[in-house]
Every structure is written in C-alpha cells, then in structure tokens.
Amino acid sequence: MAQTAQPMLEGIRVIDLTSVVFGPYATQTLADLGAEVIKVEPPIGDAFRYSAKPAHTMGMSPSFLALNRGKRSIALDLKAPADSETLRDLLKTADVFIHNVREKAIERLGFDYEAVRAIRPDIIYVHCVGFGSDGPYADLQAYDDVIQAATGTTTLLPRVDGDPRPRYLPSLIADKVAGLHGAQAVLAAVIHRLRTGEGQRVEVPMFEAFAHFMLQEHLGGITFDPPVGPVGYARQLDPNRQPFPTADGYISIVPYTDASVVKLFTVLEGAQVLQDERFATGPQRVANSTALYGEIARLTPARTTADWLERLEAARLPAMAVRDLADILDDPHLRQTGFFDRKIHPTEGPYFDMRAPIRYDAYPRPDHRPAPLVGQDGEAIRADLKDRK
Structure with missing residues (x-):
C-alpha cells in the first residue's frame, strides 16, 4: 500500500489542559497520529517540566521532552478573565477538550462539561480523573504511587521475595496505562462523532484503568465465587523466575510450554534433572516450578551469555541477554528500526526522541517538532484566533 503524507488525525484539534504524565501521554499518542494538540499551561508551566x-x-526535563513532542504551548492563567476568554475562543475551534482538573475546580473556572458544550455543542470532553466519579474515592487526589497502593500492586514484590514491606514498581506505570486508555477513549469518541455528529463527555479514571490492567492475571483464584485459590498469577510471583546467571552476566529464558521445558534441559545438558520425580511429568513440573527454576539457575553458569543465546536460538527457545538500562541506546535492534531519533532541540541541543512504536502501511512515521517551551506558541495561537474571528 502506498504511503500518504496526510496524518490520520489531521484536522482534529485537541485542547490539552492536562499535566504530568497521564494526560500528556494520551495527547502525545494523538499528536503522533497527526492531531493538532495545543497544550494549555499555567504561566509557570506543567509541573513535570521540573521533574529532572x-x-x-x-x-x-528529559521526561517532559519525551511526553510533549508535536505539541504547541500557550500559557494561560485561567483565573484571569482575559486568559479565560482565550481558552473559550480556543474551545470554539476544538474537536476535543481533555483535562485533569478536579471536578469542583473546573466548575469554578467555568469549564465543566455543560459550560464547554454551550461553547461547542459537539465537543468531545475528556476528563482524566484519579477515581471514577460515582465511587467513594471520587474526590481524592491520585498519583501513580497512590494508584499502585490502592490496586494492591505494592504487595506483588513482597509475594515474590518474602520481604513484607510494600513497594512500588519503579515505573510510572499506572499513569502510562491510564494515558493509553485516554487516547483510546478519544479515538472511539471521534469515530462516534463521525457516525452521529454528536460529541460526549468521557471519563477516564486512573484507578479503574490500572486495576483493569493489573488484575487480568493477578485476580487469580478469587476470580471465581467461591474462590478456587489465592490472588496472583503464580508463575509471575515465583521467586526463582528471574534472569539466570551465566559465566559472564545474566540471561532471560522463557520455557513457556511443557515441551519447551523438556527441550531446554536438553540444551542445558541437564536432561537428567527431569528424571527427578518432582519433574517427571508436566503437572509435577508445574507444581514444583520454583525448584525447577532453581535447577535452570544451577546449570546456566556453565557457559557465557553469547554461547547460551546461540544454542537457545538454534533450539527455537525464547531468550535474551539482560541489558543494563544505561546501554539501551546501543541496542542494535532499536538502532536499526529507527526507534531512537537523534534530534536537535532549539534550546536543549542534541537529544534522543523515541518514535511511536506502531507502524502503519498507509502513514509514515511523523517527524514532529520537539517539545515546546512554556507558552512558546502563545502569540501565534492568539493571532490565529483573531484571524478566525
């Protein structure tokens, strides 16, 4: 299929009153698809600008650059009448309004759904919230750590290593998962409007989004009523299911099926392990998986990582060397696929941008402008509004 230079969301204008990660990740996804995203910031800017x-x-900050490419910025003090009027003028031109301001605060500012719908009747109004509006947590503030705690995610690592202290996963994972749900919600609402001509209010709650994400596997035995077992996906909570040591590093090996387990021990030159009565059959291997992983870890130090990778690839067994996060820029696959794009920022100089991972036959990867300074495009945006009047 021939590619076209026309972005898929060209002509869709998004007014983005979000900050930090959840909302900006959603609007970044839309910008990658060609939407025009106008980032509305307070005069001091999005707080995430100062995160590193x-x-x-x-x-x-580096994370701000990563989450805000392809956007234009206008700085507005929404408590000031003139700036509030500027946002109203922007909303008259908008297809989508997305924000993460709490309900009572957005009402005080005069930009709740009914007020915005009066300005633009077919607006797609997306509210990024911490908790669903019809539950007892509705008015609580939410950040990634709070959501990890509320969903039970902080109790996963204790189940793995026996250390009872609850711990966060070292990623803004709840924010990013909710951001993808936010982008999905906008796309669905855009299709609905194309079919019906109608806008709508859309609520994207981070708590529910992340609970939905984590509990796919970790609801476990309490999925059933009455329960048939404990919570958690046992395979992922196994303390020995970790990267295995080699003669010169670590390697990840995933013998996912029983047939691959048998094949793996042949490759590891440890077929005799399966003669142990604990590992003699498939069900026994599952029941004694912790000990089985321990046997793999006992065998892997015999060879280097490269040697094991060659043998495992020949046997068609999934494996990969453990790479330090600091070395990720040198990954040969990511380099060849163009995942990292070295660019020049007008004020920050050379930096590495991450291209959107999804590829479309009919749409080339966009070459977006870098993340803006606070209010960088305010003058041009105001001039455009004046021309439209």
Missing part, C-alpha cells in the same frame, strides 16, 4: 535536570533550560 534539563540540558540547558529550566522547565525542559
């Missing part, structure tokens, strides 16, 4: 050390300019 910049290259040169305060307010240009």
Whole structure:
C-alpha cells in the first residue's frame, strides 16, 4: 500500500489542559497520529517540566521532552478573565477538550462539561480523573504511587521475595496505562462523532484503568465465587523466575510450554534433572516450578551469555541477554528500526526522541517538532484566533 503524507488525525484539534504524565501521554499518542494538540499551561508551566535536570533550560526535563513532542504551548492563567476568554475562543475551534482538573475546580473556572458544550455543542470532553466519579474515592487526589497502593500492586514484590514491606514498581506505570486508555477513549469518541455528529463527555479514571490492567492475571483464584485459590498469577510471583546467571552476566529464558521445558534441559545438558520425580511429568513440573527454576539457575553458569543465546536460538527457545538500562541506546535492534531519533532541540541541543512504536502501511512515521517551551506558541495561537474571528 502506498504511503500518504496526510496524518490520520489531521484536522482534529485537541485542547490539552492536562499535566504530568497521564494526560500528556494520551495527547502525545494523538499528536503522533497527526492531531493538532495545543497544550494549555499555567504561566509557570506543567509541573513535570521540573521533574529532572534539563540540558540547558529550566522547565525542559528529559521526561517532559519525551511526553510533549508535536505539541504547541500557550500559557494561560485561567483565573484571569482575559486568559479565560482565550481558552473559550480556543474551545470554539476544538474537536476535543481533555483535562485533569478536579471536578469542583473546573466548575469554578467555568469549564465543566455543560459550560464547554454551550461553547461547542459537539465537543468531545475528556476528563482524566484519579477515581471514577460515582465511587467513594471520587474526590481524592491520585498519583501513580497512590494508584499502585490502592490496586494492591505494592504487595506483588513482597509475594515474590518474602520481604513484607510494600513497594512500588519503579515505573510510572499506572499513569502510562491510564494515558493509553485516554487516547483510546478519544479515538472511539471521534469515530462516534463521525457516525452521529454528536460529541460526549468521557471519563477516564486512573484507578479503574490500572486495576483493569493489573488484575487480568493477578485476580487469580478469587476470580471465581467461591474462590478456587489465592490472588496472583503464580508463575509471575515465583521467586526463582528471574534472569539466570551465566559465566559472564545474566540471561532471560522463557520455557513457556511443557515441551519447551523438556527441550531446554536438553540444551542445558541437564536432561537428567527431569528424571527427578518432582519433574517427571508436566503437572509435577508445574507444581514444583520454583525448584525447577532453581535447577535452570544451577546449570546456566556453565557457559557465557553469547554461547547460551546461540544454542537457545538454534533450539527455537525464547531468550535474551539482560541489558543494563544505561546501554539501551546501543541496542542494535532499536538502532536499526529507527526507534531512537537523534534530534536537535532549539534550546536543549542534541537529544534522543523515541518514535511511536506502531507502524502503519498507509502513514509514515511523523517527524514532529520537539517539545515546546512554556507558552512558546502563545502569540501565534492568539493571532490565529483573531484571524478566525
């Protein structure tokens, strides 16, 4: 199929009043698909601008650059009448309004759903919230750590290693999962409007989004009523199901099926292990998986990582060397696929952008402008609004 230069969401204008990660990740996804995203920030800017050390300019943290490419920025103090009027003018031109301001606060500012619908009747109004509005947590503040705690995610690592202290997963995973749900919600609402001409209010709650994500496997035995076992996906909570040591590092090996387990021990030159009565049959191997993983870890130090990878690939067994996060820029696959795109930011200089991972036959990967400074495009946006009047 021939590619076209026309972005798939070209002509869709998104007014983005979100900050930090959840909302910006959603709107970044839309910008990658060609939507025009206008980021509305307070005069000091999105708080996430200051989350880490910049290259040169305060307010240009690496994570902010990663989450805000392809967007334009206008700085507005929504408590000031003139700036509030500017946002109203923007909303008259918008297809989508997305924000993460709490309900009572957005009402005080005059931008609740009914007020915005009066400005633009077919608006797609997306509210990124911490908790669903019809539950007892509705008015609580939410950040990634809070959501990890509320969903029970902080009790997963204790189940693995026996250390009873609840711990966060070292990723803003709840924010990012909810952000993808936010982008999905916008796309579905856009299709609905194309079919019916109608806008709508859409609520995307981070708690419910992340619970839905984590409990696919970890609801476990309490899926049934009465329960048939404990919570958690046993295979992922196994303390020995970790990268295995080699002569010069670590390797990840995933013998997912019983046939692959048998094949693996042949490759590891440890077929005799399966003569142990604990591992003699498939069901016994599952029942004694912790001990079985321990046997794999006992055998893998015999050879180097490269040697094992060659043998495992020849046997068609899934495996990969453990790579340090600091070395990810040098990954040969990511380099060849163009995942990292070295760009020049007007104020921050050379940096590595991450291209959107999904590829479309009919749409080339976009070459977006880098993340903006606070209010960088305010003058041009105001001039455009004046021309439209």
